[in-house]
Amino acid sequence: xxxxxxxxxxxxxxxxxxxxxWAFLREAVRDLRxxxxxxxxxxxxxxxxxxxxxxxxxxxxxxxxxxxGTGAVTRALLSRLPRGSRLDVVEAxxxxxxxxxxxxxxxxxARHTRVTVHQALVEDLATDxxxxxxxxxxxxxxxxxxxxxxxxxxxxxxxxxxxTLSYFAYLGTRRARTLFASRAEARRHATVDEIMTAxxxxxxxxxxxxxxxxxxxxxxELRRPESPADRVRPLATPxxxxxxxxxxxxx
Numbered sequence: 001x002x003x004x005x006x007x008x009x010x011x012x013x014x015x016x017x018x019x020x021x022w023a024f025l026r027e028a029v030r031d032l033r034x035x036x037x038x039x040x041x042x043x044x045x046x047x048x049x050x051x052x053x054x055x056x057x058x059x060x061x062x063x064x065x066x067x068x069g070t071g072a073v074t075r076a077l078l079s080r081l082p083r084g085s086r087l088d089v090v091e092a093x094x095x096x097x098x099x100x101x102x103x104x105x106x107x108x109x110a111r112h113t114r115v116t117v118h119q120a121l122v123e124d125l126a127t128d129x130x131x132x133x134x135x136x137x138x139x140x141x142x143x144x145x146x147x148x149x150x151x152x153x154x155x156x157x158x159x160x161x162x163x164t165l166s167y168f169a170y171l172g173t174r175r176a177r178t179l180f181a182s183r184a185e186a187r188r189h190a191t192v193d194e195i196m197t198a199x200x201x202x203x204x205x206x207x208x209x210x211x212x213x214x215x216x217x218x219x220x221e222l223r224r225p226e227s228p229a230d231r232v233r234p235l236a237t238p239x240x241x242x243x244x245x246x247x248x249x250x251x
Contacts, residue, residue: 044212046076060084066122067138078109136167
């Protein structure tokens with residue numbers, strides 16, 4: 001898809017769009033591979049994905065959301081971003097971007113944040129801006145290994161040194177594809193898993209399991225090193241550790 005001009009919408013006092021679930025389901029029927037699910041992210045998943053924003057408050061932040069869909073995570077970001085922050089929202093689906101424009105136009109929380117909606121693929125986003133936090137809603141396990149490599153490289157390039165990437169992966173997708181998909185599809189999924197595992201080993205600072213979502217998901221947080229010599233320490237695994245690291249379960 002070619003990049004189209006970004007669109008910045010003003011805010012008004014109207015309430016948020018309430019038909020996200022049906023809109024998401026319609027797009028999943030059209031193309032489940034790129035939509036990634038049959039329902040938007042639940043509140044627990046949205047909170048976990050946006051926790052890096054809360055952790056960096058109260059100073060104004062520059063945040064990028066990729067694969068925003070109907071805006072479930074966008075709403076959580078708007079409610080958590082400090083006054084004076086900037087939010088760039090990237091979504092390739094034109095029907096979703098129209099809904100995101102409406103969300104930005106009507107969400108009261110958008111009044112205090114500079115929000116721009118871009119209809120584009122994140123790897124094609126034309127910007128020299130760098131971000132404190134990148135939040136990804138893209139269904140990476142549905143993409144080719146080459147696409148995943150390009151997207152992950154772009155995410156790290158878009159982050160300030162020390163910046164945080166948060167993304168999710170649904171539980172059980174590899175096993176399901178192994179059981180029900182073709183051999184080629186199972187191999188593709190396994191290769192994507194290997195790519196993501198390599199990024200996790202090098203950059204991960206935490207992982208959380210969100211059971212209160214349809215379907216349940218892991219949320220990963222990765223950090224871009226401050227410098228090439230700065231190595232992120234390996235992920236801790238015990239349950240019940242602080243939010244800054246490790247693996248916990250969220251309901």
